[in-house]
Amino acid sequence: MSVRYFEDIAIGTKQVLGSYTFTEDAIMDFARKYDPQPFHIDREAAARSFYGGIIASGWHTIAVFMKLAVASRESAPADQRRAAAGVSPGFENLLWHKPVRPGMTLTYSTCVLETVELKSRPEWGLVKTRIEARDADGTLIMSFTGKGFVQRRPRK
Secondary structure: OOOEOHHHOOOOOEEEEEEEEOOHHHHHHHHHHHOOOHHHHOHHHHHHOOOOOOOOOHHHHHHHHHHHHHHHHHHOOHHHOEOOEOOOOEEEEEEEOOOOOOOOEEEEEEEEEEEEEOOOOOOEEEEEEEEEEEOOOOOEEEEEEEEEEEEOOOOO
């Protein structure tokens, strides 16, 4: 069984993580717990809002990404699994390009943008990845640059 280390990650590598359909119930349930703004939880208030109806919280779109990313990592074939990974020092450039409405299905994908060798922690590398969510027509709905540490190949 082999694993993928930092050195095995190629810039430009793309991966589709999966799709998720946002239902009105799921949108409202998430928002009641974590982002209770009227345009997420109240149909009448949402209809009068800038958005003209219920929309998903942007944080809901990010939470779905995380769920799909973890599921993808756990279900990867043995020869495609990364060595120790998953810890993130943060992200950059988070943009919600268009609102997510009930019934929309988003497909999430990643593309490796950059790999950075760390002088301060030579046993780790930093991988920067563009994360996108697109609707059924291919329209970009959400994007950001994720950053994650990946273990480097042990030195012999």
